[in-house]
Amino acid sequence: MTRVAGMTVAVAGLGPMGRGIARVFDRAGARVVVCDVSPEATEAGLALIRREAEADGEKATVEAGTLRSALREATLFVEAVVENMEAKAALLAEVRAHGRDDLVVASNTSSLSVGEMGKAFGDPSRVIGLHFFNPPTKMRLVEVIKAAATADEVHENALGIVRELGKTPVTCADSPNFVVNRVCRPLYYEAQLLVMQGLEPAVVDAVARGALGHRMGPLELLDFTGLHTHLASSETAHREFGDPRYRPIPLVRGLVRNGMTGRAAGRGFYDYAVEPPRDGRGRVTRAAGPAPEGVSLNVTGPHAAALRGHPAVARHLAGDAPLVVFSCHRAPTPEDVEQVRELGRRARVVVDGSDAAWRDLLPADTGWVRLHAWREEVFAEVVEDPEAGVAVPDDTYALLDLLGAAGVRVLALPGLVADRLADCLANEAYAVVEEGTARPEDVDLALRLAMNHPEGPFAYVRRAGPVTVASRLRSLLAEIGDSRYRPTQLMRRQVSAETRRA
Template sequence: MSEVAGLRVLVAGLGPMGRGIARVFARAGADVRVTDVSAELTEAGLAKIRAEATSDGETADGVRAADLTAVADTDLFVDAVLENMDVKRDLLEQVAKLAGPDLVVASNTSSLSIGEMGHAFGDPARVVGMHFFNPPTKMRLVEVVAGGGTGDAVVARARALVTELGKTPVVCRDSPNFIVNRICRPLYYEAQLLVTQGVEPGAVDAAVSGALGHPMGPLTLLDFTGLHTHLGSSETALREFGDPRYRPIPLARSLVRAGMTGRAAGRGFYDYAAEKPRQAIARLVRTPGEAADVRVVAAGPDAGKLPETTGGETITLYSCHRPPTADDVAAVAGAPGPVVVDSSDGNWLDVLPAGAGWIRLHRSPGEQLFAEVVHDELAGIRPPAFVGTALDVLGAASVEVLALPGLVVDRLAHCVINEACTVVEEGTASREDVDVALTLGMNHPRGPFDLLAAAGAAKVLASLRSMTDLFGDPRYRPAQLLRRQAAGAAR
């Protein structure tokens, strides 16, 4: 028999998340009651639940209004109130005075400490995190978060409930930002830093979507969710970890202070009155044209298989996904005919031979080719015409980027992989749950460890070490788990 059917659930907080969670439990047959800070707001929230259910072709007959005293006759209390520890602490202290001895408390917090909430409740063993993703009625992922004092039986029960709700649970230890928001932090940080360094927001988002297959670029996503929300969670991460790699990007703070918090405000990383993200991306992406009578051949230490091409003139694609050696530079300089370097390593800025092109060619999850093309007037690097010819022959779309270490895609992807390794290394979550969390919680086609397996630990480690050296910033220091994996693969 289903453990959800007939389960008595009280949901507190009727914003979008609380309303969605109430509907998810009601769908599964639970007896759901909802409450907010006043009777008026509770009734208004219930009316929205019913209207939203009707809009989706459903009913919300199993949801009723209540007040906090209903917790005395409840099996599961779900906290979906404001993401503020003072507010949650006060609520849980009230709940503790009314609750029966078997009540389980689940918080929908996306980043706050479950252990601290357990202390406020007075019985940490019964407090667990159940972080649903927005919108709860559609998103499949739920992070089940075990506080330091959460009982094993309560974690197991929460995981079972999530499964019976038709969702996919991942379990993590209580740690700031949990799995998804934690591992995506460098994705957002590096995207913002690229903008401060001169790359257009649309170019960043185009590169990430085109090469990694993300349904929404990181800057578009930040604008959608609100820069103030991101800034708050960034400040929490810096405060909790005390590590400079988690420090917020000044540009985000500047935009928030100016009221430019994203799409809802009409201005964030994009000015929505002037150009929406989709328009900016379309303007910046070059689609391949008609293929010329040219042959593209692969060379170099990291040469991969290219689409078969035929033709008279040959263009050499020299792939080198590590810092270039003197032999690499000599090979590029001495190649017969046009040559294009395929690399994201920033050391090519100093040694790229005159007349050579510079790109980073990626194969997307859909097996399409996408290229970052280095065009940096300040650095004196301009793509020769044969770069476009080669991309036409290969059928690769492209976007122009600046000559910065890691370019765009590898810089972001390798930092995300590194953070995922740190999360596993410290025991917050397993490799398997990390990949599930990122694919379901963010709709990424591939999880960080899947990306790591495809790229190879040695290449990712070399990339991070190169960025650490060239930027001189601890953001890029490799996780020891990654270093050990690379060493193991080499043996």
């Protein structure tokens, strides 16, 4: 087993990734020799490494070299040069000529084929992907990409090295975008489609944070990363997979063409001079008011059990309460709709669901929300859509105050916001597993570590139930008619299993 302490590592490319990777190996006790395109660029990169280490209260002992001198004793070569196959291939041919016979090559590419780099190097068995996240000094996840010809021993060793660096490795196959960037693609696409269908970016982001517990909303995250980068990776995914579900959304193309590439440009989905994401979020979020006195509540419907068990709900429950929540998170059946009508004859009713069918079937004077009650705080999407004839009766806000739930108003769009984002992300995670790119537990771990999502997509589907998630995806497919919403066969098979058990 390779020990990082004492090994010599050569790192080429001193952009933010190469600099961070050099420091991570340096910290773990490796001898690190770095190089960039010229002695001047290498010295400048090294100076930055030292400064960045100092800012973190560390001392870097990284050395500067040339490609040849760096390779003289190295047993591991990490390339973090520009994301361009021609540049990487030319570099790797040179590395083969000057490196030791047992040199292992690791690429930090985020989208290019590791197998193709293996061919360029001339011995694909010794080439592997080590995809660090930005900044490498802080992010714990490393995707370890085992290409078709990568030797098992090289892979095993790489896992050991990543662990010795204090990081968590997740193995995946050499498939475009690997795991995290691939699984999150639909999150970004759906967020943009929601904006194209009439929602404000701040609404989408506020719901992603409040309902799904994401650290950043998808649109503020895209603005942060740069919309040009996202557009380029969408084009790559579209080309590589040949599936129309990866096609870029016209909205982002338009923004990029106009130079509105995100936060660094001052304008993207948000106009940073007018209203940055935090202010937008504050504006669209209604905080809970004081809980009304003496109000009780009943919860019924196919998904009542989970809601009834939440402490914020449980303490207000009473069998004959004048306010009833009908909780139905899948597509409603005619019986569900009849039950809501029936309840409406003797109580005020608020439907808790996201299915577009309610847009046509919701009885007059009935409230429509989607309550997210899986974490400590309840969060509500509140449907208000004059265009669709959906208003918010007063009881709806009384309900939110009773539960201490913050709320965001959304349009009556299929799946509303949170279910649509989470279901589509989960469906992509299923595709990644179905095709053998990664294992479900690794996908969940990767999303938690790299994206800070409170739960991975497989844990999410277990909690929501495959039948419910697949039913919502089918509603999106029927309503919007885009094949991107087709549930994967793996999810469909789990639905069959659940249905047969029931």
